[in-house]
Amino acid sequence: MNSRRDLLKTVGAGMLLKLIPVGAFAADLVKFVDVRLWPADEYTRVTLEHAGAIKYKHFLIENPWRMVIDLLDMRLDTTLKDLTSRLQADDPFVQQIRVAQYDANTVRLVFDLKTEVKPEIFTIEPIAEYKNRFVVDFYPKYPNDPLLALLQKEDPMLREDEISRALRLAEAETNGTLKLESGSAGSAPNTEVAKTEPNAPVNSKPKFEVRRMITVxxxxxxxGEDPGAIGKGGTYEKNVVLAISKRLKTEIDKMPGMRAMLTRNGDFFVPLNTRVKKARSVNADLFVSVHADAFIRPTAGGSSVYVLSERGATSTAAKWIANKENASDLIGGVNIKGTDAQLAKVLLDLSTTAQINDSLKLGDAVLGNLGKVNRLHKPRVEQAGFAVLRAPDIPSILIETAFISNPAEEKQLTNAAHQQKLAEAIAKGIANYFAKNPPVARTPLT
Ligand SMILES: [Zn+2]
Structure with missing residues (x-):
């Protein structure tokens, strides 16, 4: 029958009196701390930060697509209500958000969607500055192919079929089934290209020229949720490193035969593994991670360059920095269920001696150029176990452009002219590296 009446029958009046004030007290304490929205082309993240743990149920409805989330044992408050005002009109996935007290104990969130999505929903235990986080990620059902995007950007006039042909050729090249020769006049190229087009005259210009672009x-x-280090003046590492990285991309794109891609082009969180995966998916020749970390001593300053270490770190400071950078996934918020454990294992298992040797050469070249525009923290490249430098087949460096914890350097990091100087120095270092170590045909891992 009436469960409330049953409860009244079984629970003594004295106990009820005790229960009510405790409940009221808890409701005051356990509330939403903040709600955040991180829209990006790749995925939109919604974060609800709550003082207590969040219990929930969710389901997806089609025609039109909408995501319904019920937050259980929850009361609607002004912080949560504010979520609706955080939505931007140009959000790639979410059209509208509706929030209401569905019944006495349930708050219902409805996300009206612009398109079919692949949602990921998970919670994160309190860490660093954050309380309990409830996260909804809206991923596209059909994600963009980063290599295709890179090719399309290069030449928007390319037709789809030409692009797919180029991709097939590129694949053949990486598989070692295609050996493109620089083709001196008169020598018939003994290649797969010639086989597929047997009637093509030897010296005719191919319909689609496969260029071996160097990709950085x-x-x-x-x-996104992971701000990186925060300066005393309120500067976020994530913002200054994005600004420097965009400038670096412009510098590299200006160089003949070279192109750059960004592992993130906006303010959203990207797991460390995904960063490596993205670089590999475009067959990157180099991986350059850009940071501006903090240190305990505010006087610590200068630029530094790090590469992966197979064993221990070369200094305690290097180890300290690596631990901080590796914590990014915990702070930024990774769906543990969704992580690619298999890939992580492959990356960790492979010998990386060759990668480290190449990375050291690249690091030296970059450090040398950084030393011309900024003082150096350490005169040589340091090594530690950075998770983001683990692509076994791509020379990888992590640059700490400066210390955001040093007030003078924090100021410089926000200065556009200084950002440009840093970007140009890094680009020069990369060019110097390739001048001495021309890229060879990539050998695939798998
Ligand atoms: Zn960092």
């Missing part, structure tokens, strides 16, 4: 993956550290 630029990885602006942190983003």
């Amino acid at each position: 993956a630029i990885d602006p550290g942190h983003g």
